[in-house]
Amino acid sequence: xxxxxxxxxxxxxxxxxxxxxxxxxxxxxxxxxxxxxxxxxxxxxxxxxxxxxxxxxxxxxxxxxxxxxxxxxxxxxxxxxxxxxxxxxxxxxxxxxxxxxxxxxxxxxxxxxxxxxxxxxxxxxxxxxxxxxxxxxxxxxxxxxxxxxxxxxxxxxxxxxxxxxxxxxxxxxxxxxxxxxxxxxxxxxxxxxxxxxxxxxxxxxxxxxxxxxxxxxxxxxxxxxxxxxxxxxxxxxxxxxxxxxxxxxxxxxxxxxxxxxxxxxxxxxxxxxxxxxxxxxxxxxxxxxxxxxxxxxxxxxxxxxxxxxxxxxxxxxxxxxxxxxxxxxxxxxxxxxxxxxxxxxxxxxxxxxxxxxxxxxxxxxxxxxxxxxxxxxxxxxxxxxxxxxxxxxxxxxxxxxxxxxxxxxxxxxxxxxxxxxxxxxxxxxxxxxxxxxxxxxxxxxxxxxxxxxxxxxxxxxxxxxxxxxxxxxxxxxxxxxxxxxxxxxxxxxxxxxxxxxxxxxxxxx
Amino acid sequence: xxxxxxxxxxxxxxxxxxxxxxxxxxxxxxxxxxxxxxxxxxxxxxxxxxxxxxxxxxxxxxxxxxxxxxxxxxxxxxxxxxxxxxxxxxxxxxxxxxxxxxxxxxxxxxxxxxxxxxxxxxxxxxxxxxxxxxxxxxxxxxxxxxxxxxxxxxxxxxxxxxxxxxxxxxxxxxxxxxxxxxxxxxxxxxxxxxxxxxxxxxxxxxxxxxxxxxxxxxxxxxxxxxxxxxxxxxxxxxxxxxxxxxxxxxxxxxxxxxxxxxxxxxxxxxxxxxxxxxxxxxxxxxxxxxxxxxxxxxxxxxxxxxxxxxxxxxxxxxxxxxxxxxxxxxxxxxxxxxxxxxxxxxxxxxxx
Ligand SMILES: Nc1ncnc2c1ncn2[C@@H]1O[C@H](COP(=O)(O)OP(=O)(O)OP(=O)(O)O)[C@@H](O)[C@H]1O
Ligand SMILES: [Mg+2]
Numbered sequence: 001x002x003x004x005x006x007x008x009x010x011x012x013x014x015x016x017x018x019x020x021x022x023x024x025x026x027x028x029x030x031x032x033x034x035x036x037x038x039x040x041x042x043x044x045x046x047x048x049x050x051x052x053x054x055x056x057x058x059x060x061x062x063x064x065x066x067x068x069x070x071x072x073x074x075x076x077x078x079x080x081x082x083x084x085x086x087x088x089x090x091x092x093x094x095x096x097x098x099x100x101x102x103x104x105x106x107x108x109x110x111x112x113x114x115x116x117x118x119x120x121x122x123x124x125x126x127x128x129x130x131x132x133x134x135x136x137x138x139x140x141x142x143x144x145x146x147x148x149x150x151x152x153x154x155x156x157x158x159x160x161x162x163x164x165x166x167x168x169x170x171x172x173x174x175x176x177x178x179x180x181x182x183x184x185x186x187x188x189x190x191x192x193x194x195x196x197x198x199x200x201x202x203x204x205x206x207x208x209x210x211x212x213x214x215x216x217x218x219x220x221x222x223x224x225x226x227x228x229x230x231x232x233x234x235x236x237x238x239x240x241x242x243x244x245x246x247x248x249x250x251x252x253x254x255x256x257x258x259x260x261x262x263x264x265x266x267x268x269x270x271x272x273x274x275x276x277x278x279x280x281x282x283x284x285x286x287x288x289x290x291x292x293x294x295x296x297x298x299x300x301x302x303x304x305x306x307x308x309x310x311x312x313x314x315x316x317x318x319x320x321x322x323x324x325x326x327x328x329x330x331x332x333x334x335x336x337x338x339x340x341x342x343x344x345x346x347x348x349x350x351x352x353x354x355x356x357x358x359x360x361x362x363x364x365x366x367x368x369x370x371x372x373x374x375x376x377x378x379x380x381x382x383x384x385x386x387x388x389x390x391x392x393x394x395x396x397x398x399x400x401x402x403x404x405x406x407x408x409x410x411x412x413x414x415x416x417x418x419x420x421x422x423x424x425x426x427x428x429x430x431x432x433x434x435x436x437x438x439x440x441x442x443x444x445x446x447x448x449x450x451x452x453x454x455x456x457x458x459x460x461x462x463x464x465x466x467x468x469x470x471x472x473x474x475x476x477x478x479x480x481x482x483x484x485x486x487x488x489x490x491x492x493x494x495x496x497x498x499x500x501x502x503x504x505x506x507x508x509x
Numbered sequence: 510x511x512x513x514x515x516x517x518x519x520x521x522x523x524x525x526x527x528x529x530x531x532x533x534x535x536x537x538x539x540x541x542x543x544x545x546x547x548x549x550x551x552x553x554x555x556x557x558x559x560x561x562x563x564x565x566x567x568x569x570x571x572x573x574x575x576x577x578x579x580x581x582x583x584x585x586x587x588x589x590x591x592x593x594x595x596x597x598x599x600x601x602x603x604x605x606x607x608x609x610x611x612x613x614x615x616x617x618x619x620x621x622x623x624x625x626x627x628x629x630x631x632x633x634x635x636x637x638x639x640x641x642x643x644x645x646x647x648x649x650x651x652x653x654x655x656x657x658x659x660x661x662x663x664x665x666x667x668x669x670x671x672x673x674x675x676x677x678x679x680x681x682x683x684x685x686x687x688x689x690x691x692x693x694x695x696x697x698x699x700x701x702x703x704x705x706x707x708x709x710x711x712x713x714x715x716x717x718x719x720x721x722x723x724x725x726x727x728x729x730x731x732x733x734x735x736x737x738x739x740x741x742x743x744x745x746x747x748x749x750x751x752x753x754x755x756x757x758x759x760x761x762x763x764x765x766x767x768x769x770x771x772x773x774x775x776x777x778x779x780x781x782x783x784x785x786x787x788x789x790x791x792x793x794x795x796x797x798x799x800x801x802x803x804x805x806x807x808x809x810x811x812x813x814x815x816x817x818x819x820x821x822x823x824x825x826x827x828x829x830x831x832x833x834x835x836x837x838x839x840x841x842x843x844x845x846x847x848x849x850x851x852x853x854x855x856x857x858x859x860x861x
Contacts, residue, residue: 329748349739
C-alpha cells in the first residue's frame with residue numbers, strides 16, 4: 001500500500017472568544033485512505049473540518065497539501081487545493097435542478113459552463129462511482145440520500161481529491177448507509193482520500209482504515225482500524241467504559257394513557273392523505289416504538305397528536321379527554337411534550353440565545369414569568385440547571401444557540417422537553433447526531449421515565465434502538481400501520497418486512 | 510481579486526465604527542450630488558449642520574422633527590423584529606391625525622383641555638391602529654402580503670384626508686384652501702420649553718421608546734415576538750399564537766404612528782390640512798434600519814434624521830437648494846448603512 005501524504009495539519013489551534021475548540025492538532029491523511037474522525041459532541045470535529053475547508057482560519061498552525069504549505073482562507077481556496085466538503089446540512093438550492101446545482105458557482109473558478117459538457121462530465125462521474133441521479137430533477141423532488149449524492153458529485157465535479165463528510169450517515173436511512181460506503185470504497189480505490197465523521201462505531205469499523213479520536217479539542221490518538229475494538233474506541237473517546245446494553249425492567253403496563261382512533265391526516269400542500277386509518281394506544285409506563293422508513297407518515301401522526309397538524313378524521317384521546325385538534329399550547333400543558341426530528345427547522349430559534357431557547361416551554365409560567373414579565377434571573381438559573389444536568393457543552397448561555405455543536409443543540413432540546421416532566425414524551429430521532437455517551441444517557445432517561453410510569457413514543461429508524469428500549473413496536477408504511485407487536489416477540493427481519501409493506505398478520509399466519 | 514471572508518464574531522467596536530464610517534461615505538456621496546447641481550457642498554453641509562444643531566432654537570426644531578420619527582420608529586422596530594413589513598406608517602399617521610382632529614373640530618366649545626387632549630390622543634391611537642390592523646387581519650386570515658396592503662392603504666388614507674379637506678371638513682372661511690378650522694387652544698398640546706415648538710409629544714416619544722424596549726426585552730409578548738421573528742415554525746411549535754401576535758404588534762405599531770399624527774396636528778400645525786408631513790412614515794423605515802432595530806439607537810438616529818429634516822428645510826429657504834437634496838442624502842445614508850451590514854458580517858480581502 002502506498003503511503004503518499006496528501007494532507008498534513010500541524011499544531012492546529014482554534015480559539016473562539018469563550019472556547020478553545022481545537023488545540024495543537026496534528027493530523028495526516030494519505031492517498032487512498034478513509035480516515036474516521038471520532039469524538040464526543042463538542043469535541044471540535046466540525047470546527048477542525050471547517051478549518052481545512054477554509055470556513056474558519058486557525059488561530060495557530062499550518063496546513064500542508066502534497067507537502068506544500070498552503071493558506072486556506074476561503075472554501076474557494078480549499079476547492080482549488082482539491083478539498084471538498086459535504087456538510088451535515090446540505091447546501092443545495094431547492095428549486096434548481098441537479099445539474100444547475102452542480103454547475104452553480106463554477107464561474108468564480110473561471111470555468112465557462114457548457115451545459116452539454118457538464119452533463120457529460122456528470123454522467124462520467126456518476127458512472128465511475130455509481131452515483132446515479134437524474135440530472136434534470138429538481139432538488140426538492142429528491143430524497144435526502146439522493147441529495148447527498150448530488151453533494152458528493154458536486155464536490156467531485158470540482159476535482160476534489162480530498163473529501164470531507166461531516167456526519168453523512170446521521171440523515172440517511174439505515175439501508176442507504178451501505179450504498180454510501182460502497183461509493184466511499186470506490187473513491188478510495190480511485191486514490192481519493194476521505195475524512196469521515198460519525199458517532200456510530202459500527203460504521204467506523206465497516207469502512208475506515210485509520211481512526212483519529214478528538215477529545216476536548218485535542219487529538220488524543222490516531223490508530224489503525226486493524227487491532228482496535230469498538231470498546232477501546234469508546235473508552236478513548238469518553239475516557240471511561242461505555243455500556244452498550246441496557247437493563248430493561250420487566251413491567252406490566254395496563255392503564256391506557258393515549259389512544260388514537262381511525263386517524264386520517266392530509267399533507268399541508270398537496271392535500272394527499274399521508275396518514276390513513278391509524279389506530280393505536282399508549283399505556284402508562286410504556287415505550288411505544290414507531291419504526292418505519294422516514295417519510296411514511298410517522299411525523300404526521302405525532303405532529304397531529306402534538307396539535308401541529310389537523311386531524312381530518314378520527315379521534316385522539318388522552319387520559320379520557322378528547323384532545324383532537326387542540327392547540328399546541330393546550331397539549332403541552334396537559335403533559336405531552338414533543339421533540340421534533342429537524343431541530344433547526346422546528347424546535348429551536350437558532351439566532352436567539354441558549355436561555356431564550358431553554359425557556360421556550362415555560363417562559364409564560366411561574367417562576368420564569370410573573371404573568372407577563374419574564375424574570376431573566378430565573379431563566380438563567382433554569383438554563384444552567386438544564387446545561388449542568390445534561391452535561392451540555394456551552395461556553396456562554398447568552399450567545400446564540402447556533403454556535404453550539406450539532407449534538408449539543410440536540411441535547412438542549414431533549415433536556416428542555418424532559419424538564420417539563422411530561423406524562424407522554426414524543427421523541428423523533430432523539431439520538432440523531434449524539435455521541436455514544438449522550439446516546440446512552442438519552443436512552444436511559446427514556447427508560448427512567450418509563451419506570452416512573454410515564455410514557456414515551458419513540459420514532460426511530462435505528463432498529464437496534466427501537467428494539468432495545470421499546471415495550472411494543474408499531475411499524476408504519478405509506479401512512480398505515482402494518483401491525484403492532486410486543487418488542488420481545490418480534491425480530492429485525494419481521495420489522496424489515498413490515499417496513500416494506502407487509503402486514504404483521506400476513507407474516508405470522 | 511477581492512473577496513469576502515465571513516467574520517466569526519463581531520466586536521462591539523466594529524458595531525460602532527462601521528455605521529459611522531458608512532454615514533461619512535453617505536455624506537461624501539451626497540456632496541458629489543450637490544456639486545453636480547452646482548452648489549458648494551461644504552457650504553450646504555455647514556448650513557445644514559448649523560440649522561440643525563447650531564443653536565438651541567435650531568436644536569429644538571430638530572427635536573420637533575425627531576418626535577414623530579421616534580414614535581413611528583419605535584412601533585416599526587416591534588413589527589420589523591417579527592418579520593412583518595409594515596410600510597404603512599404613512600397612512601396610519603394620516604388616520605391618526607384625522608381621528609384626533611375630529612374631536613378638535615367637532616367637540617362643543619368649553620370641553621376642558623385634559624379631556625380634549627385625552628380624546629385626541631385616544632383617537633389618534635385608534636385611528637392608526639385600525640389602519641394597521643386591517644392589513645394584519647388580511648395577512649393572518651387570508652395570507653395577503655402586508656407590504657402590498659399597507660402600501661395601498663397609504664393612498665387610501667391620503668384620499669380620505671383630501672376628501673375631508675376639500676369637502677366636509679373644510680373651513681368655510683379659508684378662502685378655498687383645503688384647511689380645517691383652527692383648533693381651539695384646548696386642543697393644542699402644551700409647549701414644554703418656552704419660545705420653542707417642543708411640546709408634550711416629545712415626552713410621548715421618549716416614553717414610547719422606553720416602553721417598546723421594555724416590551725421586547727422583558728415581557729412574554731416581546732419574547733414571543735423574537736421567537737416568531739427568528740423562526741415562525743418553532744413559534745407555532747412552542748404554542749405561540751403567531752396570528753394573534755401579529756395583530757397585536759401591528760396594532761401597537763399603527764397606534765404609535767397615529768399618535769405621531771396627532772402630535773403633529775395638535776402640537777405643531779394646530780389645524781388639519783392635506784400637508785401634514787406624513788412622509789415621516791417613510792423616513793421612519795430608514796430610521797428603523799439605521800438603528801439596527803434597536804430602540805436605544807432609535808433615539809439617536811431619530812435625532813440625526815430630525816436634524817436632516819429641519820436643517821434641510823431651512824437650507825431650502827436660505828440657500829435655495831431643492832429639498833430633494835435632503836431626500837437624496839437620506840437615501841444614500843440608508844444605502845450605505847444597510848450596505849455596511851455586509852461589512853459587519855464579512856471582511857474584505859485581497860488575493861492575487
Ligand atoms: N463560531 C463559533 N463561535 C463560538 N464557539 C463555537 C463556534 N463554533 C463552534 N464553537 C464551539 O466549539 C466547540 C466545538 O464545536 P464543534 O462543532 O467543532 O463540535 P463537534 O465535535 O462537531 O460536535 P458534534 O458532534 O456535536 O457535532 C463547541 O463547544 C462549540 O460550542
Ligand atoms: Mg459537528
